Amino acid sequence: MIDFQKFIKSTTFAIKGIGSMIKSENNARIHLLASVLVISAGFYFQLNLQEWLWISLAITLVWILEALNTAIEAIIDLVSPEFHPLAGKAKDIAAGAVLIASIFALIVGTIIFLPKVLLL
Numbered sequence: 001m002i003d004f005q006k007f008i009k010s011t012t013f014a015i016k017g018i019g020s021m022i023k024s025e026n027n028a029r030i031h032l033l034a035s036v037l038v039i040s041a042g043f044y045f046q047l048n049l050q051e052w053l054w055i056s057l058a059i060t061l062v063w064i065l066e067a068l069n070t071a072i073e074a075i076i077d078l079v080s081p082e083f084h085p086l087a088g089k090a091k092d093i094a095a096g097a098v099l100i101a102s103i104f105a106l107i108v109g110t111i112i113f114l115p116k117v118l119l120l
């Protein structure tokens with residue numbers, strides 16, 4: 001049987017996690033600002049359905065990877081608070097994943113918005 005109370009509780013924890021990420025991570029606040037700006041620009045330029053889908057994919061990918069990166073950082077700080085090359089390697093690779101998604105988002109944003117900005 002589906003336990004809806006449990007589902008609501010775990011959704012609340014997930015929202016709490018997103019809130020704590022935005023509070024503690026400077027990069028997450030940058031993603032938030034970028035997301036708000038891009039979505040506002042999307043409304044301004046009246047993007048079509050396909051453009052909205054690409055923008056949504058790019059924004060969502062960055063947020064998912066930032067969340068995973070933040071979680072990985074927290075686990076590493078817990079299990080390896082002292083310096084360890086593997087801890088540094090894991091953090092750098094997790095940060096690399098965010099960078100890859102951010103570059104993808106930048107490419108998508110440029111392809112969609114640059115022609116519209118040039119026509120202004």
Ligand SMILES: Nc1ncnc2c1ncn2[C@@H]1O[C@H](COP(=O)(O)OP(=O)(O)OP(=O)(O)O)[C@@H](O)[C@H]1O
Binds near residue numbers: 083085086
């Ligand atoms: N325990 C550790 N052992 C070895 N190197 C570490 C360790 N912790 C952090 N580092 C190195 O220092 C860098 C910065 O670590 P930090 O925990 O500040 O991550 P960050 O990417 O700056 O995260 P934040 O988004 O919280 O600022 C890492 O990318 C890693 O190279």
